[in-house]
Every structure is written in structure tokens, then in C-alpha cells.
Amino acid sequence: MAENDVKVLGSWPSPYVLRVRIALHLKSVNYEHIEENLLESKSELLLKSNPVFKKVPVLIHGDKLICESLIIVQYIDEVWLFAPSILPSDAYERANSRFLAAYVDDKLSPALRGALAAESEDAKKATIAQLEEGLVLLEEKFRKLSKGEAFFGGDNIGYLDIAIDSLLVWIQVVEKFSEKKLLNEAKTPCLLEWAYRFSSHAAVKDVLARG
């Protein structure tokens, strides 16, 4: 597919934009990245492409516009049908992946941001406790879903791996500011290793290198 058929309206280093770019890299789809500067007022293109949410990422595929990172990732998986598959083939495993991805976005990411914004020590402690509980849950799910392989998706990155990546960015920030290791050997050894493997995966590294 010609490069100008697929564009990603994004912003470095939005973790949600990263999801889309990783998915495109996994499928070896060439695309043009259009950088939106989120510190300035929103561009005409963004307001036209996503009038409802006015947010990045937006996938522009020919004349088609697709918004919301996880919806875009599923779209990519359904359009470029060749391997590797991003979502699992089994309906129940797909449901599990979708459930946990939604959990990351609805509960864990806001909790991470909350931990940074917390005004009192107590509020901070409460959100961090919530986070730790959530990460222990993901640790348990990893052991179950990966079936001994390297990623949530098995031997290759899948939907849930891509969804959780957004957490990694925020976790690093919170760890810096709270001086607390959220991913640690004691409680989340598998996640810790997974995080390293994920960041080292070719599709992820290429995206980060491309900038």
C-alpha cells in the first residue's frame, strides 16, 4: 500500500498514538506520521478528523477516518488480515483481552494520573495502593494468558500487550516522582520482565526510534 494511503495523526510521545503505530509496524504497513503539537491550539486537520473527541490518535486510511486508539488497533487487525494477528482468534480470549484493555484505560491509567496529581500524602498513598492492586491483577492475568510465552498475546505482541504499553510510560513517571517501584521483583516479577521484553520488541523499538 502506498505510504500516503495511510496516515497517523499523532503526537509524540502520546502512549495512545504509540498503540496505533506499534500495530501498524506489526503488520508492516507503511504510513505517514503527521505530528500534532498538543501544546499549541488544535489543528484544522484534527478538528475535522475527530470533531467529537478532538483528540489524537486518528488513523486516516484513504478517505476513511478512525478514532480512539483501541478501536483503531482493532480496525488495523481487521483490514490487514495477514499475520501476525493482533487479537486472539478465540472469542473468549478476545473478550478477556478487551476486558483487561478497558480495565487499563478506565481504572489503571486514571489512577496513575491521579497518583501524580494527588495533593495530600494520604490521597497519594490511596491511589498508589489502588495501582499496586491493579498491577498484581495484571501479573496474575499474565501468568494465565501468556501460557508460558513471552507476551500476553503469546509468542508475539497482541492487543493486550499494546494496550498495556500506555501504562508503562505513566508507571515510569510515577516511579520517578514517588520514589516507589510499582513494577518490582517481589510482587510483579513477570510484568517486570514483560515490560523489558515489550520495550525491546522490534515493532516497539522501531516506533520509538522513528520518533
Next chain:
Amino acid sequence: MVEVEIAKSMAEEVKLFKTWSTPFGLRVVWALKLKGIPYEAIDEDLSNKSALLLQYNPVYKKVPVLVHNGKPISESLVILEYIDETWKQNPLLPQDPLEKARERFWAKFNDEKLLQSIWGVFAKEGKEREEAMAASMENLKFVEEELKGKKFFGGEKIGLADITFGWLANLICVFEEVTGLKMIDERFPLLLAWIQEFSQHPIIKDAGPPHDKLVIKYQALYEKFHPAK
């Protein structure tokens, strides 16, 4: 022969944990009925959650939960997609990836924006309520726009987005009655037409909780949020 019969009936054991009034549970009821899937409904008392519910949804401890052959699935939108992928008759999502993305987008919009803003009108007071009302109007305009040239959000047939927006058909009138505030009026002719079509659909018509019972419930809730001064 008997073994096959038993295996068949075991293969399709479907249970739905919900409450009598939850709009999220009602979505799943609609989906199951539209596809003609037999199921057992278990109405929970949320002030006294059953051990089974807590076992099936340890993360959120909420309804609805669908249990298919002993395997639990939580979160209504996840359940709807699971149902659509498992039982292929009367599809809720189209085949085309762009159209699928569009349905998912509007479902997300409903749950993250529209519902929140309208709930704000119901539950908040003063300036917060005014802001929620303004946001609701803006959100409803987007929905109205999306209905241009369509009978349902899914086109000619009810789809995922219709089911997700479906609470507008049976719950908005309850909110309007209880709050005395009109939210969907003549500014939204397409939405009003859609509400008619959707609520008169033979499957949807008798599937929901009775209007009067909902009014009593939400009236009580409203009084909690807005205690008489």
C-alpha cells in the same frame, strides 16, 4: 442420540447476572433476544451480592455478567461483542471494518460522554448541572447528526450502537419526568424518530422493566441527590 442431546443442551448454557433495572444488563437481554439465544436470568440484589457474582466478576463486582458454559464475561460492551462473535445469526456488527469501527466508536461515545453528561443533569446541582446540561445538548447534537439518512444507527437493522444508545428509549423519559427537565425535544427530530422505531421493535418492546417501577426508583434516587431544603 441421548448423549448428543445432552451435549447440545450443555453446549449452550447461558446465564445472565443483572438487576431488574440496570440499563447495562438490559443491553445484553436485547442482544440475546435479538439472536434468539435461550438464557437464564439471575436478578441480583446489589446490597447483598451473591457469592457467584463475586466469583464471576472479582475485578468490578458488578452486573451484568454473562456466563457461557461456566466461563464468565463482564462489561456490557465486551459481552455484546462476545455474543456477536459466538452466535452468528442476526449480526450486531457489520462485516466492513470501517463500519464496525464506527459502531464501536458510537458505543464508546455513549458510555464515556453522553451517559456521563445526562447523569450529571440528573445528579448534580447549580453550576455543575448547568454545565452537564450544556454538554448533554452538545453530545445529543452529535448523535442527531449521526442518524442522518438512517432508520437505526446500524442502518436498516438494530446493531451494537442502537443497543448501546437504547437506554435513551426507555430511561430518558423517566429522567425527564423525575427532574421536570426536557432533554430530547423538537431540536432532535431524528433522535425522537429513532426512539419510536427502537422502542416499538417487537423484541425491544416488552423486554424492559416497567416504566412506573423505574419512575419510583429514580424518584427516590433523585430525592437523595437533591434533598429538600
